Amino acid sequence: MTTIKTDTVKRQLDPITFEVLRRSFEYTCERMSLVLQKASFSPIIYDMVDYSNAIFDPDVNLIGQTANCPVHIAAMHFSARASLKRYPIEELGPDDVIILNDPYDGGTHTPDVTMTMPVFYDGILLGFAVSRAHWTDVGGGFDTHIAGEGLRLPPLMLYKEGKPNTELIEIIKNSTRTPQYIEGDIQAQLGALRAARDEFMRLADKYGTDVLRQGMREVLDYTQEMTKEAINRIPDGEYEASDYIDSDGFTDNPVQLRVKITVAGDRIGVDFTGSDPIAIGPINSPYANTASAVYYSLKFFLNPEAPANAGMYRQIDLTIPENTWLNPHWPSPTLGCTTVASSKITAAIWMALAKAIPERIVAPTCSDANWYVASAADPATGDLHIFTDLPAGGWGGTPTHDGMHVTMDPLGNCQNLPAEIAELLFPIRYNSFEMRTDSAGAGRYRGGVGVHVEVEFLGRGEMIWMECSRTRKGSPGVNGGLHSAQQRQLRKTRQGELETIGGLADDGTWHPQMLGGIQFQPGESFVFESTGGGGWGDPLSRDPELVAQDVREEIVSRAQASNLYGVVLTDDLKLDQVATRAKRTEARNKQ
Template identity: 55%
Template sequence: MTNDMVKVDSKIDPITFEVLRNTFQYACDRMSTIMQRTSFSPILADILDYSNAIYDPQLRLLSQAANCPVHLAAMQFSADASTARFPIDTLKPGDVIALNDPYQGGTHINDITFTMPIFHEGEILGFAVSRGHWMDLGGGAAGGQSFGTHVAAEGLRLPPIKLYENYEINRDFLAIIMNNTRTPHFVKGDLQAHLGALKSAETELQRAATRYGTETIKAAMSDLIGYTERIVRKSIEDIPDGDYTAEDFADTDGFSPDPIKVKVTLRVRGSEITVDFTGSDPVCKGAVNSPYANTASAALYSLQFFLAPDAPSNAGMFAPIKLVIPDNCWLNAKWPSPTIGCTTLASSKITSAIWQALAQAIPDRVTGSTCSECNWFVSSTMDKDGRSDVFSDLPAGGWGGTPFNDGMSVTMDPLGNCMNMAAETAELFFPIEYEAFELRQDSAGAGKYRGGLGAVFKVRYLCDGELGMETARTREGSPGVNGGGRSAVQRSSHIYPDGREIVIGGLSPNGDWTNPLLAGHRFAYDEQFKFESTGGGGWGDPKQRPARKVLEDVLDEYISIEAARDVYGVAIDPASMTIDEAQTSRLRG
């Protein structure tokens, strides 16, 4: 489905429509460029854990940058909560409302959302919204990863507050924020970066309104949202009507030894889809619960991968999609349920469940599940001079095999377009050394098109530190589709200077399983943290993978000779590194 296949029912001419559509997109992209170049904390400047969007005067999403999908739909709920507290007709130029409350449109406490009205000639032209993951906002452990039983343990929870008036910051609110973070040296710079991003969107929309007129801008906004909705509805009509149900699991909530279930049913009827989470587990004791906004965002971006990914991103994407999220469900968390793992753990399992359900409806279009994890770790550090800091990273895994080719290796889960922190940056900022970040053999799910590979990640402490880790896929790997295999399990380990290696999260060599949700795990000087991420699930029967491709994977050390034989049915002579055609024929039947 291409955009030009859907007629634009517009009140303005097609050329002006396209110019303004691109203007709206450019405004968002410029916001993100400014965020990256002016923020102070590495999690924003280097890992790119932020999102930016603009909204129309009715607070409908108009356009968004290609930032973190798990942020983008949830930001709508934050903007709505902000204007419920500060009504639109009371706002003035330079007002900026901040919030991070998980139960008022937020996700986890580290994600702060800033909403600013944009005025032109005395009336509201739209809104700029910027969300960023801040390195630390207090709580019982660095980055809020205490994995306790109450949201208060996760840090400073802000209801909607007017942080800026007339572009000037409220010094009292700033002092409160500065007093509730382990990284005050990042806070002022990151606030200025968010404000700069918001003001850049203001500049672009005001410039467009000056040139084309406010009424033309507003007409283009409405036309664009309607245009996207028509594209999405036509895409849904291509999916056979029916009910499609699937499940996925988080390994634990940190307290229960039992996995936590996501159950989803997709009901496709004509040009609409209902996403029903009835049957999912109840609210958890531990900190993996997902508030409504996060669950909604995960469901919406998961579907858009296969509906109309090339359509302009705006509120029209969501109009044909209805959500059913039961009360007292871990995917509809309310105060005081802890939520620190919601964006990183819960959303990725929602995506996997939805993609498995779609595999029943459109098996020739869907992919195997990704690593389905963010693998977010965050660590405090204390150097020899007593200086403390917090560093964080997101060791990526593989994506699932597709109907056309193998999955991507070591790529951030669909929940975010984030980057791994560059080793040079990490070592410059913090008293650590990156020892390894390399492809992990046999980590991908097997298939006609195998999944992408995960990685082996090691960091050495040159100080004392305490590490928190949010991860899953430690009981079993990500599932494949259409006969594809599961990927390997993930694992966290502690390596001592004498070479001893102890599993601290996941399955040990003797088969014992340890809770992978780490909180305040201590490291001393010269000790290493090792993490083994998983790959993506496979697509199709592994025995249908051409033998020459299996050999290429063995030569590239993506899979072992043993896996080639036992999983793919391809016998490779280890001396000559050639295919034993006779034995391969017997293995493949």
Template identity: 55%
Template sequence: MSVQETQEPAGHFGDVDPVTFEVLRNTFEYACNRMTTIMQKTAFSPILADVLDFSNAVYDPDLRLLSQAANCPVHLAAMQYSADAAVKKYPIKDMKPGDIFALNDPYQGGTHTNDITFIMPIYLDGELLGFAVSRGHWMDFGGGAAGGMSFSTHVAAEGLRIPPIKAFENYQVKDDFLAILLNNTRTPFFVEGDLQAHLGALKAAEQEMQRAAARYGIETVKAAMRELIGYTERIIRKSIEEIPDGIYTASDVADTDGFQIEPVTVKVTLIVKGSEILVDFEGSDPVCKGSINSPYANTASAAFYSLQFFLAPHAPSNWGMFAPITLNIPEGTWLNPEWPAPVIGCTTLTSSKITSAIWQALAQAIPDRVTGSTCSECNWFVGSTKDEFGNANVFSDLPAGGWGGTPYSDGMSVTMDPLGNCMNMPAESAELLFPIEYEAFELRPDSAGAGKFRGGLGAVFKVRFLYEGDMNMETSRTREGSPGVGGGERSAVQRTTHLYPDGRKVVIGGTDDDGNWVSPLLSEHPFGKEEVFMFESTGGGGWGNPHERPVEKVLDDVIDGYVSLEKARESYGVAIDPATMTVDEVATAKLRAA
């Protein structure tokens, strides 16, 4: 059942007393959090165990989201569509305890092929209680390059595409399913461990839901589910009513799809009326030739989580969040493509541009609540290399950037984009598992957008190859940085550079010192022994007029190395004597007056 379909109206059901309701609400949340703990502690691949690129949720018997852990926002709403696809093929009436269904097909509720989703029904005494759903980004499903990052023109080049399939029976993985996975990955040594991690997470949710139903009764638990969803919907509708009715339009761009020179545009119109919002993507660019197209589920998920940041982030996360929001995602656009359009960059590149466009539109409606755009990138890379014994390795990371300035404070530095609550790979883990060295991960001066409240800073990230290998990467923001709001400036542009042992520096993504721009979408770019991959991420956009930033704060930023003397003068109108590191008050007054 789709989140866009109308179901019973929200309201007080009166079947559960407040104390029991609160206990069960927390039980549903705890079930998801326990799933997350098990995933992190038992997964074999570092992209799951260290980077935490996974999500977990439970659904009610009608397949409506009931609760979710604070995992990857870009996964969470999209998982609904995967569950819908599984149930469409395998009717609920035919399911049995221990059945687990899997899929990663971008055109059947998935996002990109790396994200595989597992759906398991939960029963007590033969009665359906709901569903546990777990999604994880797996390191590699084959394809034309490590991680599927071939940046080809056909989705087949991005790796194994799994339609809804029964992957487990009686909690046991089916041999044929496992054999297909092992035959279609560069990292078979992670597969069985990661499968068991997902199974453990699903069974944890099953245990908690069964325990609650056994204690309080199935009907009481189901009544609490209904009331919880209605409770959230009432909160969301009240929040929407606080936004002035109106039509708010904004846009953002991806630098390239890897084939065309022109940027690719997201256009969004928010129509706020009473307690409802229409999110309309009419006017967005057509389907791309390259691999940044966004399947419907991914675009819908990006729209939902982008709005929740400024609607009611304190509300319980469930289907009630979606009920007041209607989507129009025109077919034939890069935000709603059809097979066989390639999609590998959809979660990491495209969803972040959707968020930026929606936040810019919201800034017109509620300027005192919306922040400047974040780095608006995941900066996902997948490298491959061989060790001294010739063993192949695949490693991956997500070098973060800054968040935008807020109406109250500077933005956060080096923080994962809103699309995910992922972590950077710890250098210790990376160097233990792979023949590489993390040479640097440090704040990048002048990367933040200037403002009354500046954006957070990006980072300078370096990886040294100890043996020959190659690098695949998805990124953007190399033409212009992330926008600010209310007079705040854009952040710096991003750049990827190949460093050679002899001192040469070659820009392989973005603009070099001579003004030459090259596509930042890398596929199998070769690196030799002792050569270094360097990435410079951007910060967030600024909030408010930079000349309204207190002079003392600008001076502090210069002393701390966040802002250069030149940037302080050009953007903030603050002249600082480099010899004494004090403010030239006369020159500053003239600059700010001008």
């Protein structure tokens, strides 16, 4: 575990009190998340864990969080500050709760609904509790104007002196396809906020407000010092990389992202100058979302053991030019910002860091959440149901291990919708959910594999919205590692025929991968093939026995073992050492 010299932080608290408070800030958020998950009504919250909870000091600096959706966390202080701009702290009471989801007022995309509550102790402001959860539906869908993406709430008073704004709640219920979830999810988030309030109160009762607020200051300073030391271990210099989203859904052109990372002593700068202008389609990333993606992407390599708080942000300088798709303005659509845009920011930053710390870097993941929202009609009653899922892909290879299989991109610690729950709640059937052979990027340490999933509509269905990327080319490798396979979206007819509706078809035709309004007849299926992570290092240096094991486990095919790894197997899938040595020698001579 990395430690820092205690004299680098100006301490007033004794070490034991400091550590108890530090851990209490984390525990407070853990309790918030437990309450939210247990009390929520939406499957995307209680089963798929698409939410985040955090606490902030009186100056709205992050002091504690749960490791739910990293892309939410560093954006939540923008939401809290926007709420306080609309409702100054002098006008707020202990049981007031402000709600918002406006991407241009500190939000991310419209389904992410944020609630902020101040916490007072004997009239003294201790800080703020903030809860953000992805609601199943807030209306809208695939559009070129943010008004088409559903209900967009500026900061509004949801609870005043503990009493709900019932008129606002009715407006919200009238603006969604899933009104049955709304009041339950609101109550669940309110419960999370009150759990944080209770923990704040216990700490203030035990230590007093002065000690508690001093603990907040010191934990921020502590993380800042750990971050400084981590940056100092990265060689000074400028490191550049680029990535892209395959299209915005309305043009066929890739949307480019360019990043330059500048390391100078104990500071690190991230500059997106040169990235493409605002996109027509819904992939634009508001400033808060882009900043959050930068912070969590760097957290992996700036002392991940440091307490997760705003102390890290102090050492990072951001340059995000206006009027680019990474810092757009109203009314640009933003529905895919948390899912497709943030993952490409991570991939580009990791590829830039690969030039600075190649021995530590991880190859890019599948670099997408592959989030979709679909409707399915009950074949007996005609009732319309809305369901959503996040079919994951693989993570990239590491300097010491293969990548993880079928794991959510770093933007969120979310899970896929369990097939059993999906079939219980909705008129659909999961016909397949299996790991996809040859989807991982080859390398000395290969990427993890993606998934092949097939969902059958029992009644009529519609793909209201789906975002993905990596359909032109898979996720890149680092240090000589290779790309993973492409992703693909397909329709399976009742006769079993496959039609590519997004990505690269078998005949070489490419179809835009941002989907909306795609209709399915009863008995037809949506098929999605996610990709794996990129490879780490030269595939010809991978242990041949590991390649043989991958073939036996159907992670790698015999053809790929031979063509990419130079590994030859016998008919019973055992390693042919003589043929392998010859093939690898030949392949290296061609390099």
